[in-house]
Amino acid sequence: MAASETIEAHSLLSDALVILGAAGIVIPLFARFRITPVIGFILVGMLVGPFGLGTYVGQFPWLGYMTISDTARLEPFAEFGIIMLLFTVGLELSFGRLWDMRKQVFGLGALELIGCAALIGSGLLLLGNPPTTALALGLALALSSTALVLRIVDPNRPVGRAALAMLLFEDIALIPIIFLLGAMGQGSEAQSTAELMSVLIRGAIVVAVLLVAGRLLFPRLFAQAARTKSPELFLAASLLVIIVASSATGAAGLGPIVGALIAGLLIAETEYNEEVETITKPFEGLALGVFLITVGMGLDLNALFDDPWPIIAGTAAILLTKAIVTGVLLRMMGARRGTSAEAGILMSSPSETTLIVLGAAVSAHLISREDAQFWQMITALGLTITPILAWLGRRLARRVDRGAPLEVGATPEEPRAIVIGFDRVGRLIGEMLDAHGRKWVAIDLDNDAVIRAQADGLPVVFGDATREPMLDKLGVENASAVVLTMDEPVLAQRLVKKLRARFPELPILARARDARHAASLYRAGASTAVPQTLESSLQLSEAVLVDIGVPMGPVIASIHEKRDEHRQLIREEGQLTAPPSLRSRSLRGRGPTGDGNPEPEPNV
Incomplete structure (x- = not known):
């Protein structure tokens, strides 16, 4: 033993x-x-x-x-990857967005699934398959890959929104499909109507409990985890919610992906959704990697090479059928030709859930194991070429829409400033940006400060700005500026260095404790560093001069002159010890120099 x-x-x-x-x-x-x-x-x-x-x-x-011989050992990890993906989908959606998409999900999504299943099933029926077999295979092969499509497509593009709506309906319809096959089955694992109703009732109760408990408990759970400022505890709370919700719906018979989706939707309604998504992203990526490895392990290239034409013909028929049905439906609903073509090709390959439905059909004795292995090979081959199909779809869409105007919603959003740290200084900066009509968003790890700011209607999110994925979520690539207000010198210096390495032209403005800290920030690549001691001294000097009778105009002019003089001295101190690359960047910056005039860009 x-x-x-x-x-x-x-x-x-x-x-x-x-x-x-x-x-x-x-x-x-x-x-x-x-x-x-x-x-x-x-x-x-x-x-x-x-x-x-x-x-x-x-x-x-x-x-x-160097090899993996027992694929069954990886199945739990592969399933966890799908669970994490559906959880992420829920985080991206929220109940409000899902309600806004209801016509697309239950309109376009239902028509796409039913249309593809009917056409594929009819073709198989004409080839001599029994009606129950044709229906089971039609439903299985009509599904598209949530795991791959949502990793490839941008959900903010028209193609991504259409694909998301169809995939959501397919994920919702998966459980009824499995029960339908069981009810039609002829084997020992066939589901009776009474069993089906029992599962539906249990599932409805579990979902209702999750919705109520999630609304009441999730905000409190994550608030306590956030107050500790411990990433490990926050990650543990996130995984606990995912596992409990998935286990509950799985035990009820609905499948774990339903619980994962509900958990994501509930957390999306809280102020912690950005941090939860960022901190769980590595688990999702690795678990999905395991799933994709299992897909590749299921491809028997020897069988493919021994008799390739049936597999190639079956794959081509499925891809063509689904692409035509999806493209035509989108075109009928008013989508552009390029969008319809790209979405049709993208959604044409089978899904990882096709393998689940095929297994249920075998258990219900609707198809033989030999036929299931044939269609499993086609599914694995279709999943393998999905990224190639996405590339072909984009190429075709550009060719079809060449010279056409941009679609509504295709224009990028107005850049916004990102304020890192929302204490007294961060709040004042936000107020000044609002006063001048500039868009901004702030991020802070102080949970209580975030709650107070959100209660005032301010765009503040909870999260750790030192993690690159979190800043990416906030749109740092298109930010008008990044403002660091945190009173943590070492952390601020490291963050400035990271940001400058990734975005050489991004304006980075930082709060500094004193002149020495400001010089360090300039060395790290800050465009502007403002020492607290300098500003307090200047404000006090201004008050003294005004109180002793000096006119306001000359006072303000002299204060500005003295501020520029000190900033230039600090900047030059930072330049003297900075590497040449940072030296040139910081001198160039994106704002005024010490004399108040913008420096010309050097010739490259």
Whole structure:
């Protein structure tokens, strides 16, 4: 027994080594060439799976350290990836946005699924399949990949919004589809009508409890976690919510993805949604990577090469049918030709949930295991080429819409300033930006300060600005400026250095404790650093001069002159010890220099 446990532990460690090694190689390598890592993970699965290098483990035992022979061990982790993805979808949506999308979800989404299933099922019926088999395969193959499509497409584009609506309906319809197949089944696992109603009642109760408990408990849970300012505790609270919600709906028979989606929707209604999404993102990416590796492991290239034409013909027929149905529906609903074409091609491949529906159909004896393996091969092949289909769709859309005006909503949003830290100084900066009609958003880790600001209707979010994904969520790439007001010198200096390395032309304005700290911020790449001691001295000097009878005009002029003089001295002190690259950037900046005039841009 001890020996078997040792072997099992060794196998798990070997699998973990392969997965983490794949993530460490695939993500940076494919990012370098601007290719989605989806393809890389699938290729890794093909390489290290039982149909790849795993076939040679008997001849070369050392390959056992580089391959994964038991795919069943990875299934829980792959399922967790889908759960995390649906949780992220819920965070992006919120109940308000889902309600706004109800016509698209239950209109376009329902028509797309029913239309594709009817056309595919009719084709299979004409090929001699029984009606129940044709219906089961039609419903399975009509589904599209939530895991891949939402990773590839931008949900803020028209194509992304249409795809999101269709995918949401498919995820909602998955459970009824499985029960429908069970009710039609002829085997021991077929569902009776009474069992189906029992599951639906239990599921409705669980969902109602989650909605009520989530509204009452989630804000309090995350508020307590936020007050500790411990990222570990905040992450633990996030994973606890996901696992509890998924387990509850899974135990009720609705499936864990329903609970994950509800948990995401509930957290999206709180002020902690940005931080939760940022802190759980690495888990989602790694778990989805495991899922994609399992997809690649299911591709038997030997079977494909031995008799490729049936698989190629079946894949082409499914892709063409779904692309035509989806594109025509979108066109009928008023979408542009380019949007319809791109969305149709993007949604044409089968889904990871197709494998789940095929398994349910086999259990209900609606299709044979041999036929299921054939369609599983087509599904895996379709998932593998989904990123290529997305690329082809974008190319076709540009060709179709060449010369056409931009769609409504395709123009970028007005840039806004990002204020990091929302204490007394941050609030005053926000008020001044409002006074001059400038858009802004602030971020702070002080939960109580965020709650007070949101109660006043101010655009302040809870989150850790030192994490790059959080700033990316706030739109730092298109920000008009970044203002650092936190009273933490070392942290501010590190953040300025990171921001300047990523965005050489971004205006970065920082609050400094004193002249020495301001010089350090200039060395790190700040456009402007304002020492607190200097400003308090200038304000006091202004009050003294006015009180002793000096006219206001000359006082203000002299104060401005003295401020510019000190800033220039501090800036030059920072330049003397800064690296040449930062020296040139900070001298150029994006604002006025010491003499009050903008410096000309150097020739490049």
